[in-house]
Amino acid sequence: MPAPINPFKKALADGEIQFGCWLGIPTGFTTELMGHAGFDWLVIDGEHGPQDYRATLNALQVLAGTPAHPVVRVPVGDTVIIKQMLDLGAQTLLVPMVESAAQAEQLVRDVTYPPHGVRGVGFALSRAAGFSTIADYGKTADAQICLLVQVENRAGLAALDEILAVEGVHGVFIGPSDLAADMGHMSNPEHPDVQAAIMDAITRIRAAGKAPGILSTRDPMTNAALEAGAQFVAVGADVLLLGTAARGLAAKWQATRG
Numbered sequence: 001m002p003a004p005i006n007p008f009k010k011a012l013a014d015g016e017i018q019f020g021c022w023l024g025i026p027t028g029f030t031t032e033l034m035g036h037a038g039f040d041w042l043v044i045d046g047e048h049g050p051q052d053y054r055a056t057l058n059a060l061q062v063l064a065g066t067p068a069h070p071v072v073r074v075p076v077g078d079t080v081i082i083k084q085m086l087d088l089g090a091q092t093l094l095v096p097m098v099e100s101a102a103q104a105e106q107l108v109r110d111v112t113y114p115p116h117g118v119r120g121v122g123f124a125l126s127r128a129a130g131f132s133t134i135a136d137y138g139k140t141a142d143a144q145i146c147l148l149v150q151v152e153n154r155a156g157l158a159a160l161d162e163i164l165a166v167e168g169v170h171g172v173f174i175g176p177s178d179l180a181a182d183m184g185h186m187s188n189p190e191h192p193d194v195q196a197a198i199m200d201a202i203t204r205i206r207a208a209g210k211a212p213g214i215l216s217t218r219d220p221m222t223n224a225a226l227e228a229g230a231q232f233v234a235v236g237a238d239v240l241l242l243g244t245a246a247r248g249l250a251a252k253w254q255a256t257r258g
């Protein structure tokens with residue numbers, strides 16, 4: 001019995017567009033709700049969200065019963081953290097702050113079993129291998145791992161062509177917030193210079209045969225990214241959805257008090 005097929009990786013390889021959403025709320029209840037909302041993929045955000053090891057396990061467990069594909073964003077591209085997340089059952093990883101081909105090459109090794117990589121072999125105990133029910137996991141897991149790296153500063157953009165040349169990187173996500181900040185436009189990812197850099201990067205990523213990704217909560221930027229060739233497109237975040245709706249509702253009725 002082989003490792004489960006990664007439908008998200010296949011969809012990207014087939015050139016399909018996948019719409020996603022960020023998950024910052026570390027509860028299985030809200031994660032399951034989002035899993036049935038209609039998104040193709042959901043980011044379990046362990047970088048800026050309080051999605052720690054156990055919250056990520058819970059998220060993977062509840063999302064297994066939904067149509068949404070879990071994408072685990074690790075806090076940093078660390079060999080040990082990546083090993084742990086893969087053993088939990090993550091098949092798609094999003095790694096922030098990638099700035100060089102050397103970094104990307106190490107990440108490929110981190111998600112690959114020996115002899116071609118350094119992923120620790122412990123699947124006998126792991127959820128990823130169905131607690132030893134997937135007999136051929138060790139021999140078949142690598143092919144189902146989808147490695148997505150984030151390029152989100154000027155150094156990363158300068159190294160983009162070299163990063164794109166790294167075999168085993170399946171997609172490149174452009175981080176608008178961090179890139180805007182690094183370009184001197186904090187909190188203004190829609191600055192024309194930032195937009196130009198983002199759209200150029202998306203075009204180059206697609207031309208290189210990799211999947212471009214973005215997060216955008218504003219339609220003009222989302223549509224521009226799709227036009228440029230973006231494939232995995234996050235269009236919101238649970239925290240923003242809940243917070244915006246809650247604040248709006250409270251303000252509406254508070255206003256009636258005069």
Ligand SMILES: O=C(O)C(=O)C[C@H](O)[C@@H](O)CO
Nearest residue numbers: 048152175176177178179215
């Ligand atoms: O730089 C970015 O933008 C991202 O990487 C996405 C953010 O981290 C996400 O948390 C929304 O702010």
